[in-house]
Amino acid sequence: MDDLHGLPAAPLTVAAGQAACARLDVAANVATAAALVRRAADQGADLLVLPELFLTGYELPGIVADPATCTLSPVDPRLDPLATACAETRSAVVAGAPTRDPETGELHISAVVLGRDGRFAAQYDKQHVTPNERAAGFGAGARGCTVDLDGWRLGLGICWDSGYPEHARAAALGGCHAYVVGAMFSRGSGERQRATVFPARAMDNTSYVLLANHSGPSGPYHGCGGSAVWNPDGTLLADAGTAEPGLATARLQPDVLARARAEDPVLVDPSLTAPARPRSGADL
Template structure:
């Protein structure tokens, strides 16, 4: 199955970001991708954390959700909508939500980011908990590829990458592909991004597809980029350092079976 990680450098204006996202999705479709994944915050990187509140949508309706459904239907591929802000019961909070759309245009899965990023090194300060309400439930979905193989795909977002127990839950549920839309900071990404992605692939003997924000944004934030696809043995199959673009890779279900047969680490779990 051919897959695409879409890298962006999102600005503050939703419509401009959606136009870029559509162009990348079309590029992925022309290349034969069956699954395309947008990065975290693909629809907007605001000047302030609270800018998310003005863009929040109710589940099942809204500009961004309509955009994703239409793209999946018109391009006839699975589209994973990075993250977008969805309403919560609290007027000053949103969920940071990944939505998955099937080629029919139907929403096939929803995952609300569980782990919320907080970082302060004296120069950079981030606290997603000021505006985002954490999710509580892991989520995976099944995708039947054109070959007939059914991929079980585990969902996660950005900071989740630092919590291996989430990915082990996906592996125990049979996941053979793990998705990580992200907006890693340049500081943390330079130190840990590839290391963590390859670790999650090796630990779970699964493919990992990570679609990232990558560059200097209108709001002054710099993200690390390096969207990539990692094979179950830990090799980086394809990567894009910085800037908007499409990272393509071919996934082989037989390769997952092979490495899990050669090294049955998932069967050797004790704890």
Template sequence: MATFKAATIQMRSGRSIERNVEDAEALIRGAAAAGAGYIVTPEMTNIIERDRAALAAALAPEETDFALQRFRELARELGIHLHIGSLAIRNGDAIANRAFLIGPNGAVIGRYDKIHMFDVDLAGGESWRESATYRPGDTAVVADLPWVRLGLSICYDLRFPQLYRTLAKAGATVLAVPAAFTRQTGEAHWHVLLRARAIETGSFVVAAAQGGRHEDGRTTYGHSLVVDPWGKVIAEAGDEPGFLVTEIDPAAADEARRKIPALANERAFHLPEMPQVGSFAI
């Protein structure tokens, strides 16, 4: 089974779609020149904008989206598998947080809409309601690369291990987690969650992140990571935009799953109903 080079692109997307695409393109070209055949960008590659009206005004449907068209041209020019971690895309009267996997011929070979919406209230008054802006997806997605089967996810999905188990049981040995983790949650949980998903499934986890202070005022954690199927971090970025190129050996996933066959050993179980208050089990 052939090894291949995977790259994570770390960005600090702002409010200008054109500038974000230019920044991403420069980093993608650098990663391709370093030999990467599969390149993944972070969540919200095309725009980070908290103001809902401004966000909606900037977006287009998939068929006419400037960023997607440019990235398709770029994948074809460079002959790479380009995974745009997500774009904000107009979807009828709503907005989708949608990932695109683009083949070397420029065709879109996989789409995934983020399933889990980040609706949380954090310490210090930080509050997010993604469901007020985005329409969630309801379908898990795997796609075949020349070297491996890839499982797609986006950011907050990371906290829902059943998704990754489903992807792994569908044959995925590389799990992509493009993200824009907040600094607060990233400092607390980013590394441990990514390592856990790798260990639980015996998979490589490739996580491209947003990092730094953005134009709309939010701060993201950065630290793009690649984790091997044994849970070891084999590549890590810092806070600044850039890219990591990492050699991936698909045989390592097979080896990890032979050593710890957790996917094969899983058994169905049930939880009995609890007795009513005031009643007793005899």
């Protein structure tokens, strides 16, 4: 079990981004992502998080029909403009993209992480795929993923993962200070999920929570926007609203986290609950 009492030494500025996607056009979406990295860096962000499947759009049939073109790998040269933006601004990015297991060929809905130097740092594969995603041909990831940026431990999630309280709890019990999610929440029911689930995950785990959500049409859905950051007590810290493109930029504070966790009985004594599930990790 990781040391749950360790806190970051300094604040971290994060941004949740949203923008329209071009259908299955990786180059165009990478360019949009790179522009958002630069815009977020101008606002002081150390990290930008982007929505689920942002680099292709939420286009499941198209991805499955042509995985050789639509999936990305850690060494994919199409990521170069995004890597350059990270290296030049000294900021990291978490970008939603489809991937394919090089050994089994299984498709995954993933979050690809590039560090401040622009180099590939980590990949998280969505663990809770929806029935529609499974039927389309996407498999579930085998483990959680934590990345470390300037002493802040960030647990990654993708959309439906957030609907399972134990997913965010495993991140907190694994020592994470924030739960970071890229998603496709649509107008209507998605708006209600966004407004209900994310404050609860923050308050339940006394963790900062960040949501990057689609803000326009993609596949069969129309994203409701509302990319946001919540405080460890569940209160809203920053909200991009319906801005297109938009950023929700917030400064995560160690003292705020410390105060929220001082009276959390589970995080003070992890033996009160089940152990965290295994998580891979990477330093940014």
